[in-house]
Amino acid sequence: MREPGAGDRDRRPRGTLSAAGRGARVPGAHPHHRRRDRLARPGADLDQERPLRADRTSDDDADRTTHDDTDRANDDDIEDLLRRHAPQVLGALVRRYGHFDPAEDAVQEALIAAAAQWPEDGVPENPRGWLIRVASRRLTDRLRSDEARRRREETVAALTPADAFVAPPPGEGPTGQGGRAPSEDDTLTLLFLCCHPALTPAAQIALTLRAVGGLTTAEIARAHLVEEATMAQRISRAKRAVRGAEFRRPEPEDRDRRLAAVLQVLYLIFNEGYTATAGPDLHRTDLAREAIRLTRSVRRLLPHEGRVTGLLALMVLTEARTPARTGPDGELVPLDEQDRALWDRTAIAEGTALAEEALAQGPAGDYQLQAAIAALHDEAGRAEDTDWPQILALYELLVHRTPDPAAALGRAVAVAMVHGPRAGLVEVDALAGASGGHYRLDAVRAHLLERAGDRTAARTAYLAAADGTLSEPEARYLRARADRLAL
Structure with missing residues (x-):
């Protein structure tokens, strides 16, 4: 992924993480690398974060067992x-x-x-x-x-x-590249192999979960709502595709692109775990937890890489809101209605520190900016206390870096929160062609129309969004909003 130049750094709004440093959170700005045919959820409507539970294995765990x-x-x-x-x-x-x-x-x-x-x-x-x-x-x-x-x-x-x-374990024997143990080098090299450019994104994800994550074929199949035999064939094809690939780190000139692919795969795994594309459950916590565990592993190997630190910060900050994201019956609770007392303040503190560190490690990239936005959301004790002008400034930087519908949709929500729902609707309408009629666009439009007082149009948009999603909890939430407007 291309890093921004110094000019981009100069445009970073002042106080971005002085505000974030007080403890904040992420709206639904999804990644904007290769799309998985999903738009980021608007933080003001459907909750957009990605859940994650902190890895039970700390960075300092020893390998030997006493x-x-x-x-x-x-x-x-x-x-x-x-x-x-x-x-x-x-x-x-x-x-x-x-x-x-x-x-x-x-x-x-x-x-x-x-x-x-x-x-x-x-x-x-x-x-x-x-x-x-x-x-x-x-x-x-x-x-x-x-x-x-x-x-x-x-x-x-x-x-x-x-x-x-x-x-x-470290300190007990010879070291590999950069002072790391060969076992650590092997883990990262294996990640690079599983994310080989010869593989499709779906194959990269499946092979990473199997070879690096340690999930069984049955577990991966359940997470993706496919038959175990189908997933076994997908993994077998992926292994055959990389059979002739050398087991070594990419050359320096290719490393940046390959690392971007690794991080993208980890983020896609996390996104699917945080908000399942389809099925009866909003979360697939095993996938989200695995993504954060693997990202922690990559950060141990590349502690000074800002993209890795930023991605981990984004995941941890997103996970902090998980306890408040669903109701007693598993129903979706949007960001502005969540009980913030349920948010994990320990995770917020960790994520904020990581976000600050990520921004200090170099030019602000996509993950760093999204982590800063996440921190600002988590900072607010109440929805009405959210620093939307600061969030809008960060989205301006994000859209400037990456012309992706997901980032643009998040910006449209921020515009609405700063300048009013009608201004946000203008931005949403401008995205209609680029989004390909994605249901998240309808969901944001519905929310803004409701805020603008156009109940009839809002209800129509909510129903269109509900018809467009395969996630049962999301569909129920959207239809409930539509039904409320019919009263």
């Missing part, structure tokens, strides 16, 4: 441990043997063996090493072609220490 940890291990602990180590083990095998598809299968077999054995026998002192040894044996079994090759590979697998493949 005897006490072993004694206390339960099924949930083991599942988390396996999920955290899976991409490191897969990266080690791919780097060692160079065969992604069979390596991924071997790692899955090792994970299954661990899930069956560890609850009974206890977690080994070096769980990652155990997984690498077991997966290596499974992989060498798959790769042998004759007896001599079998003996040679089994000898190598038996004699090579696991930590020769993947370094021990």
Whole structure:
């Protein structure tokens, strides 16, 4: 993604994160990289954030498990441990043997063996090493072609220490690129591989969730509302597509573009988890949680990359509002009607600090600007206290950087909040062609028409928006708004 020049930095409104620094939140400014055929939700209408729960694994967690940890291990602990180590083990095998598809299968077999054995026998002192040894044996079994090759590979697998493949935790062994352990390098390299440009966005997401996120094919299929067999075929095609790709970091001249693809995939996963495209549930918390966990991992590897920090800030700030976003029966609660006492103030403090850090790390990019907008929303103790002029200034910068309908729609909402609903409607009408008749445009138009006092036109627009969404909670909310105007 192109970074703005110094001129863009000069246009940043003063006090952007002095305001954000007091604790704020994001309206629904969705990303504007490749669209997933969805517009950002307007913060003043349908709630636009993306939920996220903080990763249960802190940045400083060690890789080894102590005897006490072993004694206390339960099924949930083991599942988390396996999920955290899976991409490191897969990266080690791919780097060692160079065969992604069979390596991924071997790692899955090792994970299954661990899930069956560890609850009974206890977690080994070096769980990652155990997984690498077991997966290596499974992989060498798959790769042998004759007896001599079998003996040679089994000898190598038996004699090579696991930590020769993947370094021990920080401070306990040699380091890789930039002072990082090879295991950390492997995780990021694996992300780059899963987001290879030869893959479609849908395939990138599925492969990332499987290979790096550690989700099962069934879990990924449920999250995307498709049959498990369909998702298995999608993942298999993706693995075949990258079979010949080298397991290495992109060259410096290609890294910026490839990192943008990685971040886009993580953001798309988060968006789908925060507001499901279709189905009976508004949230798919497993996807949202996985996206934030993976983004935290990327930030550990690239702590000075402003785009990564900005994306994590945006996710954390968005997640802070999750407890207030639905009612007792799972119904959608729009931003201006949410009980802000339910917002997670700890997450807001973390997200605000990350947003400030992201803006200090370089020119303000898309994620940094959206995080700043999120912070300003979270700052307001009441909806009427929201600093809409500041938010509008940030949207001006965002639209200047990225001519995307999602950003433009968020700007239209901000215009309405600053200059009145009629001014916002002019902006919305100007977007009609670019949006392709997207239901979010109808939802924003309905909200602004209602604020302007045109109840009949607002009701028509609400019904049009309800007909255009596949999300059942959104459709119910929009129809309820329309029904209220019919009284």
